[in-house]
Amino acid sequence: MKIAILGGTGEQGPGLALRWALAGEEIIIGSRSRERAEKVAAELNAELGESRIRGLENPQAAQEAELVVLTVPYPAHLSTLETVKSQLQGKIFVDVSVPLDPENPRRMKMPPEGSATEEAQAFLGPDTKVVAAFQNVSAHLLREPHHPIECDVLLCGNDAEAKRTVSGLVAKMGLQAYDVGPAESARVVEGLTSLLIRLNIRHKVKGSGIRLTGLPR
């Protein structure tokens, strides 16, 4: 599948790009700057030893891809969506954003819609299938593509089929996804990230995560 990762030069983008590229997907790194996107794509291809990742500006990346992922820091969430709204119509859009309080990342500062996921769905409209995913996965661990990650991926969204598609892409990375309900469930899943940041700080680690138990794997 052709996957664009908007804001793909930031914290979580390169790890997602590498892991999907290793699983055989075709990746486009999106950025506000094409030059920056191309530079990061070249670095990742060098790491891969083959050329599976390209760099483009966000709107072109979103246009070319079948499925689009957003990994910008939350203050750029809505402003980035504004630049790609038309390109996302009819597509699955995977939102990784977490509305952390800019003054204290151990707290949330939720948008009026309740969560970043609900904000995105409201802004993009019903023809874009928004699926929230990966918010709880440590960027640090994600970036080391051969390091196993002990963290499940909780999927939220209003379209069951879109969640099944994303679940398959999560599995290709060697992770387990669970459908935890509609977009509204993202209030909890996004919020969990601030608790994990808090635990990382308290225990001086970089990769706390969560596993669901008592369920089929």
Place this chain on the structure above:
Amino acid sequence: MKIAILGGTGEQGPGLALRWALAGEEIIIGSRSRERAEKVAAELNAELGESRIRGLENPQAAQEAELVVLTVPYPAHLSTLETVKSQLQGKIFVDVSVPLDPENPRRMKMPPEGSATEEAQAFLGPDTKVVAAFQNVSAHLLREPHHPIECDVLLCGNDAEAKRTVSGLVAKMGLQAYDVGPAESARVVEGLTSLLIRLNIRHKVKGSGIRLTGLPR
């Protein structure tokens, strides 16, 4: 330690009572009806094979105990707190309540304070140390005291020492507690329960839970 479990005749109370009694704690089951509390206490003592559990009305139970736990269904949260407010002053109060939407337990219906934990802290005042705990632990698994539980206990509250005390009591049950921050963090931890209920329904199980990963155990 002398522990009262208010609403202890309901879903989670008997499991907590049995597990703590087995660990050597002295337990008082509280209920609106003393008769009902005594009946459940007698049943649990029969199961234990010794008499470590008594039954009392909620206010007397709260009065006698050093630490008080509340496990009533959320619609009885505030009305029960009203009956024991003076008895809880100066004590640690462990709130297990989850504000599920009465019309759909897969959704939350949070009080204006943000969570049941914050509501309790606001109502009881600063001289009661409110600690949220056990919301994500399956009542079904808790009730089988020799069945190991694969679920961590996330502690929220504004008093670090009170959380350390509760952490010790969690450990006595063979579970692992993690301090995930102030009372406000309970918005996430309580919310997680609705996602676990959703997963239980979807996967036809009774005991889904969560484990934190990447942290010292």
